Amino acid sequence: MASPEKPLEKSLDLIWRVATSPVTFVVLTILWCIDLAAGSIAAYFNDPQFWIKMDSYPFNLWLEQVAPKTFPLSLWVYILVALSYLMIISLLLCTINWFMRRRKRLKGLGEFLVHLGFLLIFAGFVLGSALGSRSQVNVPQGQTAKVPGMELDLKLENLSVVRSPEGRPLDTISSVGLFQDGVRVAGGKIRTNHPLIWGKTVVYPPEDYGAGVVGGVLGASGAGAVRLISGRAVTLADDRTLEVGGILQRGERRGNVLGPGMLVVMKNQAGRTMGSAYLSPVPGMPDKADIAGVRLTLGQLTESTYGLFRVHHDPGIWLVIIGSVILFLGTFWALAGYLGIVPGAAKPQE
DSSP states (O other): OOOOOOHHHHHHHHHHHHHTOHHHHHHHHHHHHHHHHHHHHHHHHHOTTHHHHHHTSOHHHIIIIIGGGGTTTTHHHHHHHHHHHHHHHHHHHHHHHHHHHOTTOGGGHHHHHHHHHHHHHHHHHHHHHHHOEEEEEEEEBTOEEEOTTSSOEEEEEEEEEEEOTTSOEEEEEEEEEEEETTEEEEEEEEBTTBOEEETTEEEOOOSEEEEEEEEEEEEETTTEEEEEETTBOEEOTTSOEEEEEEEEOTTOEETTEESSEEEEEEEOTTSOEEEEEEEOOSTTSOOEEEETTEEEEEEEEEEEEEEEEEEEEOTTHHHHHHHHHHHHHHHHHHHHHHTTSSOSSOOOOO
8 A cells, every 4th residue: 555645745746846837937938028028118218228238238247236226227127137047947947857757758859958948048148248248349441440358359341231122221231350469360241130250259230330430630749640540549659549539420419519529538558548638620629639748639530431339258159059059949849749740759778
């Protein structure tokens, strides 16, 4: 006669069945979607730049430094993170359950692959958020600019805009080259959903583009004519450097400063800023300035086609790519199982 099941064993078995139930994962997913939708609407109406600010940081850094300052608007993000971890735990337990109880069912292999794909994607996201970095670089067409925080240079060889028959811009196609120590290490055409990936470095299509100011020609006392381009520093005779700290395009305004014009920054040999000045040809705006004993005079602004690119150092990018492929294969396998193409169980081994 079988011994009665103990209350503790019954409770643990119930907890395990709830934790590994597909219904649990579906409920968590629905709550995740509701929270994301509500939070996105709240962010849109309270801070239209919310997503742009978030995307400027690795996620864990944003969560640590920026989110507390925007609380309670950022509360929904904390809830989203908690739900994400619960979903991952649910997937992990379901995967373990498959190995323990259903590993002979070939039809169930699709379910396992879907779970594994999600786990790899999540692991890649966490790894990229914790150890990755993000930079923006403004590159004029035909020019090369240094990627901030990385030992890399990005060259924009060509930028074209894909338009609808009505003339509305739909996408951009950018031919870019990535250089390390002057050697081209990667290159190609990038567009929406088709970034350039080199190792752990990802170059995304431009967030902004157009024809406008990319630099200018200055007269510097003791150095003569100096040509400044965004993203490229010019070294003076005393090893001090001049570089573009920011640009305002025609019609742009920042406080009492009007565009077009550029912020010129001088740094010493150690890279510390010695001074800066905004120079512009607009009447009423300064076109001359003294920075650390050097007289600067604006000759003319340089205009060209430019692209503002996002460059990410993402250690988890390949986990995300591999996870996506496995997720696709798992979905295909599960569909084949439901259609009866895949047999329900494997033959037992002798």
